[in-house]
Amino acid sequence: MTVGAPAGPQEVVEVDAVDCLFEPRPWPFAEERAADIAAHWAAALARKPRMFDGRVLLMHRGAVEADAGGRRTFRGAYLETSFSAFLFWRDVGLPPAGVRNGFGMACLQAADGAFVLGEMGGHTANAGAVYFASGTPDPSDVRDGRVDIAGSIGRELGEETGLDPAALAFDPGMTLVMDGCRVGFMKRVRSPEGAEALVERIHAFLARDPEPELARMHVIRSAAEIGPAVQVTAAAYLRAKLSR
Template identity: 45%
Template sequence: MTSPIIHRVTTLDLAVRPMIWPFAEERRADIAAHFAEKQRELPRMWNGRVLLGRDAVFADGHLSATYFETDFASFLAWRDWGFPDPAVFNGFGMGALRTSDGAFVMGEMARHTANAGRIYFPSGTPDLDDIRDGRLDIPGSVAREIEEETGLTAADYVVEPGWYCIVSGRAIAMIQILDLDMPGEAIRTRIEGNLALQDEAELSAIHLVRATGDLTPTMPRFVTAFVEQQFAAR
């Protein structure tokens, strides 16, 4: 397996354009059957609209790409079947919450989600709510996911300029460091309090990562690669 590649960029230029995805059209019946099976396992799973990317280019500190709209069922089948269309990638934003005592804050996905048990930074596959004037607004997506998953708002953290784009297989995680003016245990307690108020929280637990020894196999490789780089630079 190829090791993740980390690009440090200052700007994201992500256009959203109409496109017919041949994979989704040609495998429609198989995709519907696959999604029906997943819904039997996770009845709350919803076939909403999401955005996937093509034609990613890293140059001169910038990332440019084109995104198109598809349904979640097609995305899920593409992911679960080993990415049969290699021209497409799943490109999403992540908010790397960093506490005043240097810990990174990650959430464990709840049992009712499509990624149950996985541990990573607040994030989500971009959807139609993340489009602004024909472009994908990844900073806005990060802020929205942070608030939805943890209850924290932009007033709770300071954004570090720039992005760490981790390319791992057919995923590109666009990670932005968000500095909190609170120590790890205090922020964990606060987020857990917010989760307790939610009817159906996406997260089932909060994890603090203070060193590489805190990394686990349930964390995606693009997350552990980013954390390893951050701790190595200290």
């Protein structure tokens, strides 16, 4: 995920369900650029030695389908690759390569209507960027041959903020923010606490974590507060929701 301009026009779509399969297959881009990927990763590690080259899932097909009753479902499929290959693809500008980054975001909203986002820590690949709790799916999100996007969203929210998903209300359906190289699966998550109390709770969790992914939290109440550090998918979601 990147903070800058979207790759092509963005589309914001509401869907009732998401159904994504795990369909492993080679990623030709990663194979053809293996030497470049290795060199790029070595340079990235020299700058940020705490990064880890784990496995991630990238979407190789996906589209919104509507049934006869008007119910809309996003159906897609994912392959597995290395984080280093994903990072190289991202950092060279997300060129067309037969994949999209299909990730979930927990769009945390306080009881007073404000949205609460986190600023990525300096040791991370996206240092300084402001996001909703999110992450590119990984093999732990595969359940019975399917990629559990909703489960990934809940897991990332708990890991990054310390909030208990069971104490929050997850809206049905999802908002999709799509461009040429990304599909953001945006799930609104409502807290019974106001923004200030929510931020205080999360900051206390971050202070206890010896290696927190987030540096601090940000509160956004209006579209005018969406600054340049807000990641493009999160920014598109906020503009859509706060303009209503």
